[in-house]
Amino acid sequence: MxxxxxxxxxxxxxxxxxxxxxxxxxxxxxxxxxxxxxxxxxxxxxxxxxxxxxxxxxxxxxxxxxxxxxxxxxxxxxxxxxxxxxxxxxxxxxxxxxxxxxxxxxxxxxxxxxxxxxxxxxxxxxxxxxxxxxxxxxxxxxxxxxPGCYPTSMQLGLAPLLAQGKALVNESTLIADCKSGVSGAGRKAEIGTLLAEASDNFKAYGVKGHRHLPETTQGLEAIAGRPIGLTFVPHLVPMIRGIHSTLYARILPESRDIDFQALYEDYYRNEGFVDVMPKGSHPETRSVRASNMLRIAVHRPENGDLLVILVVEDNLVKGxxxxxxxxxxxxxxxxxxxxxxxxxxxx
Amino acid sequence: MxxxxxxxxxxxxxxxxxxxxxxxxxxxxxxxxxxxxxxxxxxxxxxxxxxxxxxxxxxxxxxxxxxxxxxxxxxxxxxxxxxxxxxxxxxxxxxxxxxxxxxxxxxxxxxxxxxxxxxxxxxxxxxxxxxxxxxxxxxxxxxxxxPGCYPTSMQLGLAPLLAQGKALVNESTLIADCKSGVSGAGRKAEIGTLLAEASDNFKAYGVKGHRHLPETTQGLEAIAGRPIGLTFVPHLVPMIRGIHSTLYARILPESRDIDFQALYEDYYRNEGFVDVMPKGSHPETRSVRASNMLRIAVHRPENGDLLVILVVEDNLVKGxxxxxxxxxxxxxxxxxxxxxxxxxxxx
Amino acid sequence: MxxxxxxxxxxxxxxxxxxxxxxxxxxxxxxxxxxxxxxxxxxxxxxxxxxxxxxxxxxxxxxxxxxxxxxxxxxxxxxxxxxxxxxxxxxxxxxxxxxxxxxxxxxxxxxxxxxxxxxxxxxxxxxxxxxxxxxxxxxxxxxxxxPGCYPTSMQLGLAPLLAQGKALVNESTLIADCKSGVSGAGRKAEIGTLLAEASDNFKAYGVKGHRHLPETTQGLEAIAGRPIGLTFVPHLVPMIRGIHSTLYARILPESRDIDFQALYEDYYRNEGFVDVMPKGSHPETRSVRASNMLRIAVHRPENGDLLVILVVEDNLVKGxxxxxxxxxxxxxxxxxxxxxxxxxxxx
Amino acid sequence: MxxxxxxxxxxxxxxxxxxxxxxxxxxxxxxxxxxxxxxxxxxxxxxxxxxxxxxxxxxxxxxxxxxxxxxxxxxxxxxxxxxxxxxxxxxxxxxxxxxxxxxxxxxxxxxxxxxxxxxxxxxxxxxxxxxxxxxxxxxxxxxxxxPGCYPTSMQLGLAPLLAQGKALVNESTLIADCKSGVSGAGRKAEIGTLLAEASDNFKAYGVKGHRHLPETTQGLEAIAGRPIGLTFVPHLVPMIRGIHSTLYARILPESRDIDFQALYEDYYRNEGFVDVMPKGSHPETRSVRASNMLRIAVHRPENGDLLVILVVEDNLVKGxxxxxxxxxxxxxxxxxxxxxxxxxxxx
Known part of the structure; x- marks a missing residue:
């Protein structure tokens, strides 16, 4: 023991x-x-x-x-x-x-x-x-x-794209629009996360700058072996647990024929706590509630040049x-x- | 002005x-x-x-x-x-x-x-x-x-019964099982009313004794002109606004033929902010959300000797x-x- | 297997x-x-x-x-x-x-x-x-x-009182003021339990009569070996899981010296899924969320003649x-x- | 009348x-x-x-x-x-x-x-x-x-940028990451928006395509007088009312010195229902709850080349x-x- x-x-x-x-x-x-x-x-x-x-x-x-x-x-x-x-x-x-x-x-x-x-x-x-x-x-x-809770979801969500020998997406214009339940703010006596303030409500915060940005950039650059540029916008969701990160990456012209679904499935094939969901899925935060699983879905709306990666985790467990x-x-x-x-x- | x-x-x-x-x-x-x-x-x-x-x-x-x-x-x-x-x-x-x-x-x-x-x-x-x-x-x-928020709902819910010349119900065994949204606790930095603590959760509190009991007893005795006995059990509901009081009064044998619905309607006939709902109603707190209205429904399950009075108000407005x-x-x-x-x- | x-x-x-x-x-x-x-x-x-x-x-x-x-x-x-x-x-x-x-x-x-x-x-x-x-x-x-979800909480909450050789409380005037999360209504497409209807809201329902009343009465009478009278008022709480039953029983004059806390602790001493909490406790539904535990607290406000029993369970698990x-x-x-x-x- | x-x-x-x-x-x-x-x-x-x-x-x-x-x-x-x-x-x-x-x-x-x-x-x-x-x-x-609820927030959020004589931002790579309360789904008996499904949960939906995309594109092109390209990703928030749209636009090199805060304030100077908030604000959906107001905040993280526009409205009122x-x-x-x-x- x-x-x-x-x-x-x-x-x-x-x-x-x-x-x-x-x-x-x-x-x-x-x-x-x-x-x-x-x-x-x-x-x-x-x-x-x-x-x-x-x-x-x-x-x-x-x-x-x-x-x-x-x-x-x-x-x-x-x-x-x-x-x-x-x-x-x-x-x-x-x-x-x-x-x-x-x-x-x-x-x-x-x-x-x-x-x-x-x-x-x-x-x-x-x-x-x-x-x-x-x-x-x-x-x-x-x-x-x-890692912090947000950085876990952003890094695991983007790693398969960045871990390749060469850039597949524009690595200097990455966007992470992230949403977290309030337990991420900790068990602290504060007015902003009272039920009467935070429930039936939604807002962004820290748009100017958040501590999880330098951590995530450091991690992504380590994965890519190249400099990356990321904009990170966190939001507060009226729920207890869960993070949903919506990640945006612009596909480079020479990568337009890549099967990104397959790329993600391959990358995480042997991982016990990362679940690449079937094409077209919309993972819900509750599908990982109180568990160590993180789920990812890969979207490419209208088969255009923008990848939309959806990631969910329980911020208190996998996060x-x-x-x-x-x-x-x-x-x-x-x-x-x-x-x-x-x-x-x-x- | x-x-x-x-x-x-x-x-x-x-x-x-x-x-x-x-x-x-x-x-x-x-x-x-x-x-x-x-x-x-x-x-x-x-x-x-x-x-x-x-x-x-x-x-x-x-x-x-x-x-x-x-x-x-x-x-x-x-x-x-x-x-x-x-x-x-x-x-x-x-x-x-x-x-x-x-x-x-x-x-x-x-x-x-x-x-x-x-x-x-x-x-x-x-x-x-x-x-x-x-x-x-x-x-x-x-x-x-x-008045406090709970006392308003308890007093207006029981007044028609107690304001009569003689006792219609057992006035020493009244019970008020009350439920309040968390805004009743005020805009104070406290752990107990954080969204992560109080949402998806329900509990009683202050069963031993709550400040609103002596106030309500004083008010009810003034209305009745007689001593009354009340047990008051408050509960915390995972919502922002609203109080729902479920009031129990045991009908005295000599009062069994009274039409209590009519009694309530008569009592509040000229009031602009008290709404006695039709027989069989279950008032919802949201039906008074952000308004000064208080709604009451009178029930007598199985036509027995227990009156069940349901009262809703917005604790921040009428309360x-x-x-x-x-x-x-x-x-x-x-x-x-x-x-x-x-x-x-x-x- | x-x-x-x-x-x-x-x-x-x-x-x-x-x-x-x-x-x-x-x-x-x-x-x-x-x-x-x-x-x-x-x-x-x-x-x-x-x-x-x-x-x-x-x-x-x-x-x-x-x-x-x-x-x-x-x-x-x-x-x-x-x-x-x-x-x-x-x-x-x-x-x-x-x-x-x-x-x-x-x-x-x-x-x-x-x-x-x-x-x-x-x-x-x-x-x-x-x-x-x-x-x-x-x-x-x-x-x-x-058993149904409500009946489980009512019966286990009252059993120690009723299972004695003689009546300790007035067994014909029992009251159960119960509150349930919406999952109790099942996974059915209905307007009444939509988030937009049921959240930030509280109400009673079925005050006229609910199927769980005859079931509970049958169970309590089996436990007591005597007829009992119960009023049951269910309420809908804006949360997913959990039942909180607040039970009221009037102590008979000859039972006023009984230590009801000890009575409950003795009755459930060997049970793995019933937790009699320390005196003065206010059990929360989340303290049993997603588990098979049921918790009970015994109150006697102002040491008077009314017992207030608080019971919580997860309606989908123990219920x-x-x-x-x-x-x-x-x-x-x-x-x-x-x-x-x-x-x-x-x- | x-x-x-x-x-x-x-x-x-x-x-x-x-x-x-x-x-x-x-x-x-x-x-x-x-x-x-x-x-x-x-x-x-x-x-x-x-x-x-x-x-x-x-x-x-x-x-x-x-x-x-x-x-x-x-x-x-x-x-x-x-x-x-x-x-x-x-x-x-x-x-x-x-x-x-x-x-x-x-x-x-x-x-x-x-x-x-x-x-x-x-x-x-x-x-x-x-x-x-x-x-x-x-x-x-x-x-x-x-207009639809989402399109109102997207169009009013982007109009000041697009209504200028020439492009200030890359108009073909606009992104709208939008979040809506469940009342947007209407008062319909459906499992997906039950409180037990949608509360304490967050997810994206319709990433493949949503009816509000062609409507918004049509509106934005009318405002700009030029073709625009927009990716729209809607999400479901566990709350009743409110839409929060987080809009991303890449500033063109020649527009880097523009004061976008002033541009927005000027554009809406005479509007009674659009409130451009002070620099650095994070508008909350509850700040417009049950009112016809729409609030906008303009951000430019690290003074870089990405504009982040935050827009809130009540989907049932202004939407x-x-x-x-x-x-x-x-x-x-x-x-x-x-x-x-x-x-x-x-x-």
């Missing part, structure tokens, strides 16, 4: 980790920290876990994280990098759900997250936790920086906690799907 | 007052206070008011409330009673949407609201602003304490701001329906 | 059965019928099942249900009783999610369901599938009639498909929790 | 027309037809109208539509063109909320709507009812074909019934805002 610790388990990605790990046959939850809730049984805060999780929150200094095999950070940005050096010295591996180990360039990190990076040398060895792209590197990683468990499985040599076989909840 | 001031216009009852007063033909909005938003145009915070309200928030001390004819308090409990003496000396009339002038007994007030009452002598003259019950007193009131405007119309000798003729929004 | 057939798998209880059985380690889904969708892969209709269910719908006559060990009917009322005789002769056991085998009195059945009962002799041997009450009878049943799988486990001698250990989905 | 008839008042655009016309000071509702509901008071079907509309539905042949000044068709496609010739001969003017008089090319109409056009000569004189573009033609029109009333006001020489001054409902 893998001994697992969680730092910061009171948010949505934290409780989702708890849900997944409580049912994982090879993981043993040994510590979960929260300074504020020290001593409170986890199931008192989240009654959904009654009978499934008997652990109580403990203050960080009591948590004996050093004895874990792996520690997940489901914390605000900045926490993981502060604790990483000590844990690594103790031989503990780290999976960070926040942004501390996503951006390779510390200047970019500082610009978007407003804090200096405290351990650039660890950042250098950290692996970006997108298994479909980085599986081999994840296997031996000591530190995994999990966060589930992807973390998938990485953990890889890091510890387990079946990648272990503990992640839940059937999506519909209706 | 009546010169109207609003203290505390950044919450849901405040913005609803703004919506109603902006379209009121005899009201002139002259001041709206918010210390925190001093100088900010109201329509910057609430873009729905662009083109309808040109006023900016001003700090209380700059607001010249003394020059108003009437001031509404859409504030937390305790604010109105602090400012009431000065305004009254200046000849300004007061309509309080909070609880400062609801409970006649100061000990009860202090028990439920956790603060001493600072002006019990003003409390004595304050009128409880339920026009269907207290219309005459409201006309000349200097201070009106508006708060609309009732306030209705009182204002009465206080200033206007047509009671002025500015309150909006057709409910459906769907 | 138990060979399982499903008749009528295109509704909500059908797809929920599929979700549960697809992950059940001892069940093998061998046939699922739908005349209309004959030949269509189940996962084409419900993409959430892609990769989990490879079966296609087949017309009833092709389905070889006779070779199953057990057949679930997730059909409109009347279908199961038409097919029961043939299946039983073939040695197939039956679990009906509709109402054909719930009501013991055929006249009552005919009154509420508007059709004659075609096999009263089978009805006689049929067992009411509420394991916490009828576990022993279920074990050997050839035919199980699963339908999950309860069916629980019964199947019992009927085939398996661990009662097999395939039913899912952690509820929160948020 | 203008005598107004409505054909087909049982859908969402019909009841919205009723809401608006009931409060219109110069309109007198004289007939509303529904064969199916002949004789039923309108307020029995829509209790929100109790006290506001006393009319009953009448069968078409009894409705004496010939005596109206204007008749609105809130019907399925094909109804208006069947009745238009007779009404026009009687001197009645027509405003059609369906598609009969939108597409100028009958072949295109037949392709997308699957029926021949029965009165091409009337189609020729019909005016496309988008006041901000066609105000003068509407004034004298006998027949107005109101249907409200625009119809606006046209009526113009046709009858009234103040264009008469009866359309409602403040949006927030929250």
């Amino acid at each position: 893998i001994k697992v610790g969680i730092v910061g388990g009171t948010g949505y990605t934290g409780v989702e980790l708890l849900r997944l790990l409580a049912a994982h046959p090879e993981a043993e939850l040994t510590a979960i920290t929260s300074r504020k809730e020290d001593g409170m049984p986890v199931a008192d805060m989240f009654p959904s876990l009654r009978g499934h999780v008997s652990l109580a929150f403990s203050a960080p200094e009591k948590a004996r994280l050093n004895e874990c095999d792996v520690v997940f950070f489901a914390t605000p940005h900045g926490v993981a990098m502060a604790q990483a050096p000590e844990l690594l010295s103790a031989g503990v591996r780290i999976i960070d759900l926040a942004a501390d180990f996503r951006l390779k360039d510390t200047a970019t990190f500082e610009k978007w997250y407003g804090m200096p990076h405290s351990c650039p040398e660890i950042l250098k060895e950290a692996v970006y936790g997108l298994p479909e792209i980085n599986r081999d590197a994840i296997r031996n990683a000591r530190v995994v920086g999990l 966060a906690a589930g992807q973390g468990v998938q990485c953990m499985n890889i890091m510890f040599g387990l079946d990648e799907k272990l503990g992640l076989k839940q059937v999506p909840i519909l209706p | 009546i010169k109207v001031g609003i203290v505390g216009g950044t919450g849901y009852t405040g913005v609803e007052l703004l919506r109603l007063l902006a379209a009121h033909p005899e009201a002139e909005l002259t001041a709206i206070t918010s210390r925190k938003e001093d100088g900010m145009p109201v329509a910057d915070m609430f873009p729905s008011l662009r083109g309808h309200v040109s006023l900016a928030f001003s700090a209380p001390e700059k607001a010249r409330l003394n020059e108003c004819d009437v001031v509404f308090f859409a504030t937390p409990h305790g604010v109105a009673m602090a400012q009431a003496p000065e305004l009254l000396s200046a000849g300004v009339r007061i309509i309080d949407l909070a609880a400062d002038f609801r409970l006649k007994d100061t000990a009860t007030f202090e028990k439920w609201y956790g603060m001493p009452h600072s002006c019990p002598e003003i409390l004595k003259e304050a009128v409880y602003g339920l026009p269907e019950i207290n219309r005459d007193a409201i006309r000349n009131a200097r201070v009106v304490g508006l 708060a701001a609309g009732q306030g405007v209705q009182c204002m119309n009465i206080m200033f000798g206007l047509d009671e329906k002025l500015g309150l003729k909006q057709v409910p929004i459906l769907p | 138990i060979k399982v057939g499903i008749v009528g798998g295109t509704g909500y209880t059908g797809v929920e059965l599929l979700r549960l059985l697809a992950a059940h380690p001892e069940a093998e889904l061998t046939a699922i019928t739908s005349r209309k969708e004959d030949g269509m892969p189940v996962a084409d209709m419900f993409p959430s099942l892609r990769g989990h269910v490879s079966l296609a719908f087949s017309a009833p006559e092709k389905a070889r249900l006779n070779e199953c060990d057990v057949v679930f009917f997730a059909t409109p009322h009347g279908v199961a009783m038409a097919q029961a005789p043939e299946l039983l002769s073939a040695g197939v056991r039956i679990i009906d999610l509709a109402a054909d085998f719930r009501l013991k009195d055929t006249a009552t059945f005919e009154k509420w369901y508007g059709m004659p009962h075609s096999c009263p002799e089978i009805l006689k041997e049929a067992v009411y599938g509420l394991p916490e009450i009828n576990r022993d009878a279920i074990r050997n049943a050839r035919v199980v009639g699963l 339908a498909a999950g309860q069916g799988v629980q019964c199947m486990n019992i009927m085939f001698g398996l661990d009662e929790k097999l395939g039913l250990k899912q952690v509820p989905i929160l948020p | 203008i005598k107004v008839g409505i054909v087909g008042g049982t859908g969402y655009t019909g009841v919205e027309l009723l809401r608006l016309l009931a409060a219109h000071p110069e309109a007198e509702l004289t007939a509303i037809t529904s064969r199916k509901e002949d004789g039923m008071p309108v307020a029995d079907m829509f209790p929100s109208l109790r006290g506001h509309v006393s009319l009953a539905f009448s069968a078409p042949e009894k409705a004496r539509l010939n005596e109206c000044d204007v008749v609105f068709f809130a019907t399925p496609h094909g109804v208006a063109m069947a009745q238009a010739p007779e009404l026009l001969s009687a001197g009645v003017r027509i405003i059609d909320l369906a598609a009969d008089f939108r597409l100028k090319d009958t072949a295109t109409f037949e392709k997308w709507y699957g029926m021949p056009h029965s009165c091409p000569e009337i189609l020729k004189e019909a005016v496309y009812g988008l006041p901000e573009i066609n105000r003068d033609a509407i004034r004298n029109a006998r027949v107005v074909g109101l 249907a019934a409200g625009q119809g009333v606006q046209c009526m006001n113009i046709m009858f020489g009234l103040d264009e805002k008469l009866g359309l001054k409602q403040v949006p409902i927030l929250p």
Whole structure:
């Protein structure tokens, strides 16, 4: 059994980790920290876990994280990098759900997250936790920086196009029109995501600039091996879970005869958590609700020169906690799907 | 034109007052206070008011409330009673949407609201602003304490039964099973009413005790002229606006032949904002959405001895701001329906 | 492996059965019928099942249900009783999610369901599938009639009170104020449950009379061994899944010293799917979402003589498909929790 | 008073027309037809109208539509063109909320709507009812074909760019990523828009082709006086009302110094129902809920060469019934805002 610790388990990605790990046959939850809730049984805060999780929150200094095999950070940005050096010295591996180990360039990190990076040398060895792209590197990683929820959908949605030897689409005019449920904003007391504000309502936000843009650009450029240009427009959907990314790419004249449906199916043929749907499909976010699956549909309206790629994922699972468990499985040599076989909840 | 001031216009009852007063033909909005938003145009915070309200928030001390004819308090409990003496000396009339002038007994007030009452002598003259019950007193009131949202629905739902010379039902075993949309919790940054917490979910709360119980009991006893016993169980509904109260009263053996449908229709025959629906109706909250109407249906399942009274209202209109405007119309000798003729929004 | 057939798998209880059985380690889904969708892969209709269910719908006559060990009917009322005789002769056991085998009195059945009962002799041997009450009878049943969703919550919520040797509460004035998500209305093309009609809205329905009343009364009288009187008022909540029943029972004078919290805890001490929550709790429907758990809280406001029992369940799981799988486990001698250990989905 | 008839008042655009016309000071509702509901008071079907509309539905042949000044068709496609010739001969003017008089090319109409056009000569004189573009033609029109809900938002969102003497953006690669609440699908018994299907869910639909594409292209080309190329991807949002269109246009090199914010403000300077919001705004659909206002925000992320235009409207008001009333006001020489001054409902 893998001994697992969680730092910061009171948010949505934290409780989702708890849900997944409580049912994982090879993981043993040994510590979960929260300074504020020290001593409170986890199931008192989240009654959904009654009978499934008997652990109580403990203050960080009591948590004996050093004895874990792996520690997940489901914390605000900045926490993981502060604790990483000590844990690594103790031989503990780290999976960070926040942004501390996503951006390779510390200047970019500082610009978007407003804090200096405290351990650039660890950042250098950290692996970006997108298994479909980085599986081999994840296997031996000591530190995994999990992708953001939007970036997961954008990168997996565009990778088959960009991972080819030469450009098939105009790679400098990519557009990602993304829509997310409100759990993506976290379990934070804020007016903007109150039910009375956000339900029966729809809006864009962050059009000027969003932290997930540099992360996604970095990832796409790594996939393509070439510079890319992306415009990213996020929107808030009145629902709890789910991301739907609508991606637009202009086909180059010389690529007009490519069968893009086949290209996508080939690219993901051996992936357990990416489902390329039949031609003409319109994937729904609920078709992946509470599961680690991501579904993609490839459209080319009127057989013209614009590709429209539809991608859905559960932002808390494939976009966060589930992807973390998938990485953990890889890091510890387990079946990648272990503990992640839940059937999506519909209706 | 009546010169109207609003203290505390950044919450849901405040913005609803703004919506109603902006379209009121005899009201002139002259001041709206918010210390925190001093100088900010109201329509910057609430873009729905662009083109309808040109006023900016001003700090209380700059607001010249003394020059108003009437001031509404859409504030937390305790604010109105602090400012009431000065305004009254200046000849300004007061309509309080909070609880400062609801409970006649100061000990009860202090028990439920956790603060001493600072002006019990003003409390004595304050009128409880339920026009269907207290219309005459409201006309000349200097201070009106508006009912809470739940109490409005419970009192208007039970009044026809209790207002008779003798008891028709067992008045000591009344039950009110009430359901409210989340705007009733106010525009406050709180985790419990986030969309991700409160949508696709239903629960009771405050079963042990809720502030609206003593207020309702006081009101019902005033109507009946006798002691009554009420159990009140509030629930949170995943919707924005609306209260549905399901009221249970056990018919006394000697009253079994009464035509309760007729009793209700008679009682409310001349009321413009209470609609007794045809027999067998199931009123929906959306049938009063954004309007000052309250609808009632009277049921007697299997013609037995239990009356089931269904009541719907918009908690922000008839349960708060609309009732306030209705009182204002009465206080200033206007047509009671002025500015309150909006057709409910459906769907 | 138990060979399982499903008749009528295109509704909500059908797809929920599929979700549960697809992950059940001892069940093998061998046939699922739908005349209309004959030949269509189940996962084409419900993409959430892609990769989990490879079966296609087949017309009833092709389905070889006779070779199953057990057949679930997730059909409109009347279908199961038409097919029961043939299946039983073939040695197939039956679990009906509709109402054909719930009501013991055929006249009552005919009154509420508007059709004659075609096999009263089978009805006689049929067992009411509420394991916490009828576990022993279920074990050997050839035919199980699963309770309705509301009746499950009402009966399990009141059973501890009524199952005592003598009356503890006034058993003729019980009230059940119940609230259900819209999936309870089924996957049927109807205007009343469109999102544009039912969301941001709340209403009661069926106050005059609802089919679940005679069923619940029959069940409660069986538990009590005495006649009981119940008023049942159902309401529609703008959410997908979940039932919240608020139950009211008047404590008899001689029972005022009973510790009802302890009474409930004792009664359900050994049950795996009933959770009596700590005193003062307000169970939320989402705390059981997509799981077979039912949670109960016992309240006694102001320590008076009215018990307020709060019950939550997922109407599609403990209120339908999950309860069916629980019964199947019992009927085939398996661990009662097999395939039913899912952690509820929160948020 | 203008005598107004409505054909087909049982859908969402019909009841919205009723809401608006009931409060219109110069309109007198004289007939509303529904064969199916002949004789039923309108307020029995829509209790929100109790006290506001006393009319009953009448069968078409009894409705004496010939005596109206204007008749609105809130019907399925094909109804208006069947009745238009007779009404026009009687001197009645027509405003059609369906598609009969939108597409100028009958072949295109037949392709997308699957029926021949029965009165091409009337189609020729019909005016496309988008006041901000066609105000003068509407004034004298006998027949107005109101734009679809999506086309209104796309055309008003792009018009300022296209209405210039020369192209400012690449006019052949326009993209409209649009999101609509479910009331856009109408008040029809369909599984896809049930609350249990469509809530807590998000998806695209009709990516292959949607009827609103040829209509919008026709409109944009009329505005530009040049051919344009548009990709339109509609999505379904789990909310009742509202459309949010996110429009993408690539700025031509020679136009990079244009102040697009100023261009939009200038273009709509005198419009009462189009609000160009301050730079950096993210308009919300609820900011126009239940009102005839349409709001636009102009973005240019990172000051690059992609314009991102955000547009919100209430699909039932500015996207249907409200625009119809606006046209009526113009046709009858009234103040264009008469009866359309409602403040949006927030929250």
